[in-house]
Amino acid sequence: RYFGEFGGQFVPETLIPALDELEEGYIAFKKDKKAQKQLNDMLKTYVGRPTPLYFAKNFSDYVGAKVYLKREDLAHTGAHKINNTLAQGFLAKFMGKNRIIAETGAGQHGVATATVCALLGLECVIYMGKTDVERQSINVDKMKILGASVISVEKSGGTLKSAINEALRDWVTNVKTTHYLLGSVVGPHPFPTIVGDFQSIIGKEAKRQIKQYENRLCDVIVACVGGGSNAYGIFSAFLKDNVELYGIEAGGRSVNLGDHSATLSLGTKGILHGALSYLLQKNANVASVHSISAGLDYPGVGPMHSYLKDTKRVIYDYVFDNQALEGFFALSKLEGIIPALESSHALGYVLANKEKFKNKIIIINLSGRGDKDLDIIKAVQQ
Ligand SMILES: CC/C=C(/N=C/c1c(COP(=O)(O)O)cnc(C)c1O)C(=O)O
Numbered sequence: 001r002y003f004g005e006f007g008g009q010f011v012p013e014t015l016i017p018a019l020d021e022l023e024e025g026y027i028a029f030k031k032d033k034k035a036q037k038q039l040n041d042m043l044k045t046y047v048g049r050p051t052p053l054y055f056a057k058n059f060s061d062y063v064g065a066k067v068y069l070k071r072e073d074l075a076h077t078g079a080h081k082i083n084n085t086l087a088q089g090f091l092a093k094f095m096g097k098n099r100i101i102a103e104t105g106a107g108q109h110g111v112a113t114a115t116v117c118a119l120l121g122l123e124c125v126i127y128m129g130k131t132d133v134e135r136q137s138i139n140v141d142k143m144k145i146l147g148a149s150v151i152s153v154e155k156s157g158g159t160l161k162s163a164i165n166e167a168l169r170d171w172v173t174n175v176k177t178t179h180y181l182l183g184s185v186v187g188p189h190p191f192p193t194i195v196g197d198f199q200s201i202i203g204k205e206a207k208r209q210i211k212q213y214e215n216r217l218c219d220v221i222v223a224c225v226g227g228g229s230n231a232y233g234i235f236s237a238f239l240k241d242n243v244e245l246y247g248i249e250a251g252g253r254s255v256n257l258g259d260h261s262a263t264l265s266l267g268t269k270g271i272l273h274g275a276l277s278y279l280l281q282k283n284a285n286v287a288s289v290h291s292i293s294a295g296l297d298y299p300g301v302g303p304m305h306s307y308l309k310d311t312k313r314v315i316y317d318y319v320f321d322n323q324a325l326e327g328f329f330a331l332s333k334l335e336g337i338i339p340a341l342e343s344s345h346a347l348g349y350v351l352a353n354k355e356k357f358k359n360k361i362i363i364i365n366l367s368g369r370g371d372k373d374l375d376i377i378k379a380v381q382q
Pocket of ligand 1: 079080081103104105106107108109110160182183184185224225226227228229230231294295296340342343367368369
């Protein structure tokens with residue numbers, strides 16, 4: 001329930017029974033051998049796991065380090081989000097829920113949720129900020145093709161925070177029939193624990209793979225941090241090892257409040273969406289934020305990351321929009337892999353710190369592919 005002082009359930013009383021039901025359902029689901037076998041079989045045959053750990057030779061030569069990419073971009077729907085949505089889809093069915101709601105920013109979580117709802121025959125409603133509906137339109141089209149209804153949210157900035165606000169509002173009203181398929185390690189307990197657990201498959205695979213290829217662990221792991229699910233997923237297998245972990249947030253346009261989403265580097269402790277964590281706020285109001293990437297454009301962060309920051313187990317930093325774009329184009333032109341703008345923040349960080357990482361063995365979590373971002377790229381190229 002807590003990660004040090006962080007986490008908890010700071011929600012209206014009416015949600016507590018639903019959170020208790022979810023925690024009980026999750027514990028039973030984890031113990032159910034048949035359900036776990038079905039999930040593991042589908043992670044293999046439907047999602048395409050294990051995803052490759054790819055030695056990026058050209059990118060490595062350019063950086064001066066030995067860089068492996070954990071290829072979550074090759075998972076079905078093109079990002080790590082499917083790891084969580086498939087498991088939560090099975091969990092929802094296990095709990096007898098037949099209506100799924102979700103929030104989305106980059107649209108990857110929305111597509112991954114709609115995908116699983118199509119597969120499992122569940123009704124699907126996705127809340128998405130108006131700004132994000134416009135800048136990730138390819139994913140809105142996909143969600144509709146997959147049978148989901150997409151509700152555009154105009155209030156309070158029209159990005160991920162607004163989408164989560166509306167999804168939580170829906171859940172309070174429809175909690176009897178509806179499972180809220182939360183897309184990152186944020187929200188009230190047990191969501192961070194559940195999503196973190198479902199994403200931990202990334203780290204388990206990466207650890208086995210790096211030992212297979214190098215006969216040792218890597219020196220460094222770098223992952224981008226929006227809510228923090230892909231980062232926690234890969235970090236989780238290495239927390240007790242002598243491996244440096246870097247979580248990279250969105251520095252946006254500048255370090256001025258409102259220009260970025262670097263919650264862990266520049267925020268303070270606060271409560272958002274039911275959890276105590278670091279938060280970008282101004283006079284106790286949630287601050288507006290910015291990132292070139294919709295998936296990092298969020299003023300909160302998962303509570304376990306706040307704990308990992310305060311205990312100094314993970315180093316959190318940020319790169320600006322232009323540095324993320326450098327990572328985007330470097331991987332595209334050197335390796336023929338077009339990364340998501342979110343993942344590009346991790347790539348940009350390594351490019352911006354060549355001396356720090358010289359001759360190190362590094363795993364970068366390539367959380368998704370960049371098809372969804374082509375309109376944004378075209379706009380910045382003009
Ligand atoms: C749950 C809201 C976040 C979304 N995406 C976040 C995202 C992120 C950041 O989310 P986290 O891993 O949870 O920090 C990283 N990489 C890709 C490819 C992403 O799409 C979404 O709506 O698709």
